[in-house]
Amino acid sequence: MHELSIAMQIIEIVEEEAKNHAAVGISAIKLDIGKLSGIEPDALEFAMEEAVRGSMAEKAEVQYNYIQAVSVCEDCCHEFESQDYFKTCPFCNSLNTSLIRGKELKIAAIDLITN
Amino acid sequence: MCGTCGCGEDDHITYRKPGDHNVIHTHSHQHGDLTHVHPHAHPHSHDHSHEHEHAHEHDHVHTLNLERNILSKNELSAERNRGYFEGMKIVALNLVSSPGSGKTSLLEKTISKIKDKIDTAVIEGDQQTLNDANRIEKTGAPVIQINTGNGCHLDALMVNKAMKQLNLKQNSLLFIENVGNLVCPSLFDLGETKRVVIISVTEGDDKPAKYPTMFETADLCVINKTDLSPYVDFDEEKLKATALTVNPNLEFISLSAKTEEGMDKWIQWLSDLKTN
Numbered sequence: 001m002h003e004l005s006i007a008m009q010i011i012e013i014v015e016e017e018a019k020n021h022a023a024v025g026i027s028a029i030k031l032d033i034g035k036l037s038g039i040e041p042d043a044l045e046f047a048m049e050e051a052v053r054g055s056m057a058e059k060a061e062v063q064y065n066y067i068q069a070v071s072v073c074e075d076c077c078h079e080f081e082s083q084d085y086f087k088t089c090p091f092c093n094s095l096n097t098s099l100i101r102g103k104e105l106k107i108a109a110i111d112l113i114t115n
Numbered sequence: 116m117c118g119t120c121g122c123g124e125d126d127h128i129t130y131r132k133p134g135d136h137n138v139i140h141t142h143s144h145q146h147g148d149l150t151h152v153h154p155h156a157h158p159h160s161h162d163h164s165h166e167h168e169h170a171h172e173h174d175h176v177h178t179l180n181l182e183r184n185i186l187s188k189n190e191l192s193a194e195r196n197r198g199y200f201e202g203m204k205i206v207a208l209n210l211v212s213s214p215g216s217g218k219t220s221l222l223e224k225t226i227s228k229i230k231d232k233i234d235t236a237v238i239e240g241d242q243q244t245l246n247d248a249n250r251i252e253k254t255g256a257p258v259i260q261i262n263t264g265n266g267c268h269l270d271a272l273m274v275n276k277a278m279k280q281l282n283l284k285q286n287s288l289l290f291i292e293n294v295g296n297l298v299c300p301s302l303f304d305l306g307e308t309k310r311v312v313i314i315s316v317t318e319g320d321d322k323p324a325k326y327p328t329m330f331e332t333a334d335l336c337v338i339n340k341t342d343l344s345p346y347v348d349f350d351e352e353k354l355k356a357t358a359l360t361v362n363p364n365l366e367f368i369s370l371s372a373k374t375e376e377g378m379d380k381w382i383q384w385l386s387d388l389k390t391n
Contacts, residue, residue, distance in 0.1 A: 002267060002299035017179060031168055031185075038302045038328050041354050085327035086360045095363040109180045 005044040006105070007051035014110050015056050023112035026057040034104035036069040036085060060111075069102020129262045130277050131245055133252040189303055192271035196278070196306025200289070206388045207289040209307035211329055213322075214295030216315045217339040221248045221372040221381075222290055226254040228382055233389060234287035238277045240269040240294045247292065257281050268299040271306055288385065297326040309388065315340040316349040323358035330358045335366045337381065342371040 010029065018026050033039055045064065052058050069082040073089035074096040080089065087097045122380035184190065200207045210218050219239075226235050237258040239247040259277045261269060274291060283289060291307060293300045312333035314322050317340060323330040330336065336358055338351060351369065358365050368384060370377030 002302055005266075005268075005270075006185055009188060012188070013181075013183060015186070017181060021179060028178075038298075085331050087363065088360055095360060105185045107181045107183045107185060109178050109182075111176050111178050114175045114177065 003039060004047040005052065006039065006044060007047035010048070010107060011051045011055045011057060013095055013107060014060075017110060018056050021112055021114070023056070023114050025113040026060045026110055027113050028061045028063065028109075028111035029057060030063045030065065030107045030108040030110070032065050032067055032104045032106040034067045034069060034102040036082065036099065036102040037105045039105065041066060065108065067101055067104050069099060071097045071099050072100075073097045124292045127264045128262075128266065128273060130280060131260050131261075132280070133245060133246070133258065133260075135245070139285060142235045146251070167336045186302065186304075189271050192275055193304035196271055197274055197308075198306075199278075200306060200308060203283060204286045205283055205289055206287075206303070206309075206385075207291060207307045209291050209293060209300075209305050210313060211293045211297070211310065211333070212295060212313035213297050213318060216296070216313045216318065217372050218292050218313055219250055220365070221313065221337070221339060221370075222292065223250060223254055224372045224375065224378060225290075225381065225385070226251070226256045228378065229288070229385065230255060233385075234284045236267075236281050236283055236289050238274060238281070238289065238291045240273075240292055242266070242294060253262060263294055267294060267296050268303050268379055269293050269305060270303045274305045286389075288389065297322070297329045300369040301328040303334050309334040311335045311337060313337045314354070315341055316344050316351075320350045320354035321357065323354060323361055327361045330361045330365060333362065333365060335368065335384065336368040339372055341369050341376060342374045 003115070010031070014026055014029055033041070033044070041064065045062075048062050052060060052062070063092065070079055071082045072079045073092060074092055075094040076089060076092040078089065078091040080091070082099060082102060088096050089095075089097050145239045151249065198205070199205075210222075212218055222237060226237075229341060235256045237251045237256055239258060240263060241247055241260065242263055242265060244262070245260050248258045251258040259280050261273050261277050263269065263273070269291065278289070291305055310333045312329050312335070314336065316338065329384060338354070344351075355367055366384075368380045370381055372378070
């Protein structure tokens with residue numbers, strides 16, 4: 001259940017940014033979450049509902065952009081979608097592959113309310 | 116930050132050395148949380164001010180493109196730790212596994228074998244108790260116990276606070292025994308030099324298939340309790356093959372901390388890290 005730690009980190013960062021920009025509230029939080037980032041979507045969305053309470057983001061709409069994982073094979077150069085952590089290239093069976101998308105754990109943007 | 120109740124406090128995390136009997140701080144903080152949470156839970160007046168905000172929203176909402184890593188704070192702390200370790204020529208190992216894989220037994224045996232050659236210190240992570248720190252203390256190595264309360268992993272800041280109390284020596288070896296958990300600790304860089312995942316033969320050879328993230332982020336996989344292999348259906352080659360599909364660079368050492376079979380390879384691996 002590390003998703004609550006993650007949710008708390010999100011709130012800490014967005015509140016810090018909001019204060020730095022003299023905002024009075026946060027109306028939206030846009031998150032980029034890679035499908036292989038180690039985050040369980042249901043757990044994160046549940047944790048976020050709890051984490052926003054009493055924060056500047058209490059009424060914020062949280063948008064989750066889940067990013068499909070994509071790997072590239074270093075041997076045959078094909079790109080392929082990865083559903084899991086197993087790295088075998090479906091074209092040449094090489095294990096010499098690298099994930100190029102899907103590990104994101106990022107706050108893409110926030111909407112700030114200012115007076 | 117509290118990853119359990121989300122209270123924004125981390126004071127219910129305790130840092131203790133064997134012999135310490137400090138009190139648990141939970142009560143005062145729970146009161147703090149309650150008073151903190153309540154004022155936000157029920158007033159209806161919020162609705163009015165919310166409508167008020169709406170009237171002005173078009174003029175006063177602006178988007179800030181952050182593109183900021185959510186774990187950036189932990190990563191910053193981890194890099195601080197890493198820089199400290201490099202400057203002090205300390206090799207720090209993050210030991211991760213399920214509960215009961217034999218991490219503490221392996222450490223006890225390891226320290227007793229190397230303590231005359233390498234200064235070794237230990238940070239123990241568990242949800243509760245000083246049990247592991249008490250076991251390590253008997254080996255003579257400096258040890259500090261982090262109790263995470265209900266937290267499921269160590270983070271870089273906890274390690275930073277703990278290591279300040281250990282007075283680490285130059286050219287030493289630091290073992291960080293993470294909370295027994297094959298899921299959450301994989302996401303949290305502690306600033307370690309290498310990450311070591313430990314699995315025992317009694318756990319089944321499909322662990323890398325079930326918990327791939329931990330094997331993906333580890334540098335070495337120690338297969339422990341090999342003395343029990345004849346009694347369990349554990350296919351070591353199958354485990355290795357599965358783990359390699361997740362992490363082709365993973366190294367393996369099979370050993371028994373109990374009989375000490377294979378311990379020499381582990382000690383050699385540690386010594387090589389020290390000299391590199």
